[in-house]
Amino acid sequence: MAEPLFDKIALIGIGLIGSSLARKIRRETLARHVAISTRSAETLARARELDLGDSYTTDAAEAARDADLVIVSVPVGSSGAVAQEIAPALKKGAILTDVGSTKASVIAQMAPHVPEGVHFIPGHPLAGTEKSGPDSGFAELFENRWCIFTPLPDTDPQALETLSAFWRRCGSNIDTMDAEHHDKTLAIVSHLPHIIAYNIVGTADDLETVTKSEVIKYSASGFRDFTRLAASDPTMWRDVCLHNKDAILEMLARFSEDLASLQRAIRWGEGDKLFDLFTRTRAVRRSIIEAGQDIDQPDFGRQAVEHPKA
Amino acid sequence: MAEPLFDKIALIGIGLIGSSLARKIRRETLARHVAISTRSAETLARARELDLGDSYTTDAAEAARDADLVIVSVPVGSSGAVAQEIAPALKKGAILTDVGSTKASVIAQMAPHVPEGVHFIPGHPLAGTEKSGPDSGFAELFENRWCIFTPLPDTDPQALETLSAFWRRCGSNIDTMDAEHHDKTLAIVSHLPHIIAYNIVGTADDLETVTKSEVIKYSASGFRDFTRLAASDPTMWRDVCLHNKDAILEMLARFSEDLASLQRAIRWGEGDKLFDLFTRTRAVRRSIIEAGQDIDQPDFGRQAVEHPKA
The missing domain is CATH 1.10.3660.10 (6-phosphogluconate dehydrogenase C-terminal like domain)
Known part of the structure; x- marks a missing residue:
């Protein structure tokens, strides 16, 4: 078995995309610890029942603390609020990414909150079904689908490569382009x-x-x-x-x-x-x-x- | 095994719909003889290779001769020409139907050619895939799909019931409504x-x-x-x-x-x-x-x- 890519991954949002990632991370042992966070106590309880991670909290900052990779999977209109909430908890050297379907707006909302030393790499896996919620995810969702990154001018190439390796392990092909x-x-x-x-x-x-x-x-x-x-x-x-x-x-x-x-x-x-x-x-x-x-x-x-x- | 519903069925046109019917008729033995006709010699040869019927001809009138049921499965713009071509060959008491996606136009094109004593019942099975041609058909195409008839004011109820029984054997549910x-x-x-x-x-x-x-x-x-x-x-x-x-x-x-x-x-x-x-x-x-x-x-x-x- 390959070495886990990360010690701790935090999943902020555990809907179709978040829960598919959780299942894949667990199946492939891509992290030693998966922290799951979602705003809704009910959804969180369901994620726990489904045994999707190692720790559960409605406090996004708590999940993000000490994480090496933080993946924000929320409706794009909530990206700014989530970034603001987790920013103080992010550790130096962490990679922060998202899965939102629009990128210029997500960058405008999140980038101002990202602390120095944190690698913010906007991303978008082109995968999904018409279903939503933690029950709808499945580990194969990203197989043979594209994951697009829209790096910022100062994105660290090493961090981008690490994040790309993660998505490739999820089954995706990688592309990069500008947000526009x-x-x-x-x-x-x-x-x-x-x-x-x-x-x-x-x-x-x-x-x-x-x-x-x-x-x-x-x-x-x-x-x-x-x-x-x-x-x-x-x-x-x-x-x-x-x-x-x-x-x-x-x-x-x-x-x-x-x-x-x-x-x-x-x-x-x-x-x-x-x-x-x-x-x-x-x-x-x-x-x-x-x-x-x-x-x-x-x-x-x-x-x-x-x-x-x- | 149930008795065949018809002695002879003529299929005019052997694309997705026609060839699906052919396969179903054969599988369920819904007729003693299936005559297949299509304008294109190439398509006809393919139908023969696929063993879809009992006789093959590019002459629609020849296929229709002595048939108890004639099913016209051609693009709706060709309905009139086909009706004109087969009209002289239709036997008294035969049922003539079609599968076209528009009904008022098909009635306007075909009805004037239908000889007295022939039961013309416009029909439309709501079934299909994006494929076309004789290779694309399959016997299950009509399962649990609707077949709509748009009977004319003088349609014989007995003929309508006979045709309905045929489509039910093909797996369809039946509805009737006016063409408009x-x-x-x-x-x-x-x-x-x-x-x-x-x-x-x-x-x-x-x-x-x-x-x-x-x-x-x-x-x-x-x-x-x-x-x-x-x-x-x-x-x-x-x-x-x-x-x-x-x-x-x-x-x-x-x-x-x-x-x-x-x-x-x-x-x-x-x-x-x-x-x-x-x-x-x-x-x-x-x-x-x-x-x-x-x-x-x-x-x-x-x-x-x-x-x-x-």
Whole structure:
């Protein structure tokens, strides 16, 4: 068995991401001690029942004290408050990172509180499901997924390498980029898809001519695909919308412009234009499957789960 | 083993739907003879290699001759031409049905060609995957899915019951409604989702600030969910857009209106409004899972396929 990478890791927040990390850290023995902290006493009790760590506290500073690695996994709107709370407890030489879906805002919120001698490295593992809470995590969540770091100009290369080694042991591939580019990229690959999914499910829920029960019954003809993203954690996604506003509004504007053009093609019966777009988009899925970022099974493999012998 | 329901079934078109029917008919012995017809000699040869039927022809009329049940499974834009072609060959008392995703247009195209004494019952099985062609079918495709009939005022109840019995044997649940309501319902549960998916994949494909390879790499954070629908058959979906124009344009207008309102909430930082929408949409997914229209596994069960022991 490999030597643990850290003596003590503190997990601040124990939802889907935090609890998946806890399970992986334990399975691979990546630390000698895992300290778990979350604001909610109820969630903390559940984490303890699930035996996710070695110590439990609702006091984030207590968990962070003497930790070699502190991972903040909270909705991005709470990053600043958490940083302020744990700052006095952070030891010199510790690595402080986060898993937030927006990076410029997290840096703006956390960096001012980070004491000298602490290595603050903003991070974002691109992994998740529509579930939330400590029960929803699993050790394989990060396998073959990307983890993006957005280092600051003064980030210590050695600390970055140590943190990268940790995420590689979690199964991730590592990329680095600046925070602004991260936020633009995630606006299109993640934030816009979630917003569109929430929106279409809302539109369907509001119709008068088609009943709610019809929408549910007939959802397998396409609609249900959107309901997965639209079932994601509301607090997390409210915060993402508020904290990556500019990039999201830019992508929304482009999407709406393209949709207006598509709508016009439908109105005027421009079949060739429709056919060309519908052909071009097919190639994108093939590339995603080739890149190992989705499974090579029809219907996301639902079929294989429902009818294993099919 | 139950008695075959029909002596001869003709399948006109042998793509995803046609070939799934062929497999199911054979597995359950729902007919003594299955005649397969498709326009493309290449596709027909493939159907023969796959041993999907008992006879093969590129002449739709020849396949339809003496059939007790004729199922037209072609892009909706070709319904009229097929009806015209097979009409002279249809025997008295035969049931003629289709599987098209739009119903008012299919009725307008096919009904004028249907000879007296032939029971024309428009139908639509709400089942499919993003794959197309005779290789993509499987016998379980219709299990626990809905098949909607939109009978005409003079539809014979006995013929409708016979056709319903056939689809129930294929695993489907049966509903009936008028064509106009079908087209509005499908516009929201199927057509709009596909159009939105095609559109967002197109938008992402066109960006200058985020590269195509970044979109592919990081797609697991949400985008990939849309690429499945956007990989669907371009001919089929071009025809759907052209043949359910009014209902689709109405749903697109509602969607865009809601999106503009959501965009405004993001711009003005209306967190409560976002939170309320994101909470309401969660309930819709729960209802879909309770109705047995999606699997009760995170991430559409991709996880279960990738990491069976997780």
